[in-house]
Amino acid sequence: MRTQVAIIGAGPAGLFLALLLREAGIDALVLERQTQDYVQGRVRAGVLEQVAVELMDRLGIGARMHREGLIHTGTNLAVDGEVFHINFAKLTGGQTIMVYGQSEVMKDLNDAIAARDVKVIYEATDVAPQALDTVDPFVTWCENGVAKRVDCDFVVGCDGYHGVARSCIPASILKTFERVYPFGWLGILADVPPCEEELIYANHERGFALASMRSPTRSRYYVQCALSEKIEEWPDDRIWDEICTRLGPEAAAKVTRGPSFEKSIAPLRSFVTEPMRWGHLFLAGDAAHIVPPTGAKGLNLAVSDVIFLSEALAEYYENGSQAALDNYSTRALARVWKAERFSWWFTGLTHRFPNTEPFDRKMQVAELEYIRSSRAAQATLAENYVGLPLRPN
Ligand code: FAD
Ligand code: DHB
Numbered sequence: 246m247r248t249q250v251a252i253i254g255a256g257p258a259g260l261f262l263a264l265l266l267r268e269a270g271i272d273a274l275v276l277e278r279q280t281q282d283y284v285q286g287r288v289r290a291g292v293l294e295q296v297a298v299e300l301m302d303r304l305g306i307g308a309r310m311h312r313e314g315l316i317h318t319g320t321n322l323a324v325d326g327e328v329f330h331i332n333f334a335k336l337t338g339g340q341t342i343m344v345y346g347q348s349e350v351m352k353d354l355n356d357a358i359a360a361r362d363v364k365v366i367y368e369a370t371d372v373a374p375q376a377l378d379t380v381d382p383f384v385t386w387c388e389n390g391v392a393k394r395v396d397c398d399f400v401v402g403c404d405g406y407h408g409v410a411r412s413c414i415p416a417s418i419l420k421t422f423e424r425v426y427p428f429g430w431l432g433i434l435a436d437v438p439p440c441e442e443e444l445i446y447a448n449h450e451r452g453f454a455l456a457s458m459r460s461p462t463r464s465r466y467y468v469q470c471a472l473s474e475k476i477e478e479w480p481d482d483r484i485w486d487e488i489c490t491r492l493g494p495e496a497a498a499k500v501t502r503g504p505s506f507e508k509s510i511a512p513l514r515s516f517v518t519e520p521m522r523w524g525h526l527f528l529a530g531d532a533a534h535i536v537p538p539t540g541a542k543g544l545n546l547a548v549s550d551v552i553f554l555s556e557a558l559a560e561y562y563e564n565g566s567q568a569a570l571d572n573y574s575t576r577a578l579a580r581v582w583k584a585e586r587f588s589w590w591f592t593g594l595t596h597r598f599p600n601t602e603p604f605d606r607k608m609q610v611a612e613l614e615y616i617r618s619s620r621a622a623q624a625t626l627a628e629n630y631v632g633l634p635l636r637p638n
Pocket of ligand 2: 444
């Protein structure tokens with residue numbers, strides 16, 4: 246078997262890239278360890294930046310998102326139960342965000358993949374990229390017990406944080422930068438109307454809470470919890486009580502309780518690998534970097550990576566130039582590091598750390614009060630939240 250680009254992982258990074266390459270007339274094969282239902286069903290991100298919305302449109306897969314997604318022109322912050330609003334659109338010259346779940350994005354991607362005849366092999370086990378530092382790389386895997394191999398020009402690791410691609414880069418070359426946070430997010434989905442029109446990010450003495458949504462009838466809530474805590478320790482009543490306490494009385498009065506149908510605890514981590522390329526291997530999305538979810542940046546960074554990489558691959562196949570491929574890691578990392586900074590900062594501003602002293606909490610409250618009263622501070626938050634430009638001046 247031969248293809249031009251072998252992509253490992255059929256998450257958002259892998260499928261967006263496969264469709265971008267198809268658009269550019271470049272042949273690709275996607276290898277995924279899990280089943281399609283599993284990848285599509287994972288409850289993850291909820292917020293799309295303009296860059297992701299525009300990519301959906303450009304690929305011709307944005308129609309359902311525009312029908313069912315919710316455009317938010319701003320967000321709410323809460324400090325000790327007092328809620329205030331930040332208007333992104335006013336502060337950024339009209340930019341907004343789109344609330345549309347990652348599982349919906351995955352459905353739209355998979356529909357297009359099927360319609361455009363892009364080849365994705367699910368349940369591919371033992372995927373092993375090889376000869377990556379030569380001009381003849383290849384990937385082997387196992388499919389229904391049969392050993393397979395594809396020869397290619399390039400391999401792209403879109404295989405997430407726990408993938409195989411990153412580990413192919415020699416330790417002497419790979420640099421990693423990491424911050425592990427001493428808490429997690431307990432998330433629930435429930436078929437109840439959201440408590441507010443736009444999201445609420447709450448800093449409370451007892452810890453962080455986030456009120457989000459998937460639709461006018463489906464809510465997504467998160468509360469900060471200790472990493473040692475177990476799901477079983479969080480029956481729905483306890484979660485609703487905690488959400489209401491942390492959001493404060495004004496928002497709590499509008500919270501509709503109901504049975505949760507999804508409940509999980511996710512750890513928080515900042516992580517970046519440099520470089521995002523070694524020989525004929527490129528990394529994109531979570532395979533190369535992780536952000537804590539506070540800034541809603543993970544999925545959006547996967548999108549900007551694959552836009553940069555598809556442009557570079559298109560340039561290579563159009564005129565043989567390696568320049569953009571050589572520049573991919575530098576270009577992608579420049580945007581990644583800014584999103585890492587924002588996500589780290591927003592996490593620090595809104596969460597309770599185990600060693601927080603009264604002074605630290607006063608600093609958080611003072612900064613939130615400053616944001617509440619300063620257009621300049623709000624503009625900084627807004628332009629980062631809606632997403633920094635792909636092509637900075
Ligand atoms: P992934 O989605 O991880 O996809 C990688 C794919 O590669 C997977 O399908 C995996 O099965 C496959 N794979 C892995 N190893 C192999 C292998 N060896 N062989 C073959 N295939 C392999 N981001 C936001 O923007 N906002 C949020 O609110 C948000 N919430 C999140 C909540 C949770 C619980 C988690 C875990 C993440 C969240 N994220 C959020 C992050 C966001 O979901 C990710 O950034 C996004 O999924 C990255 O896409 P990706 O394609 O790079 O990686
Ligand atoms: C959601 C998740 C986030 O991490 C975030 O910052 C905003 C919204 C969500 O799942 O809805």
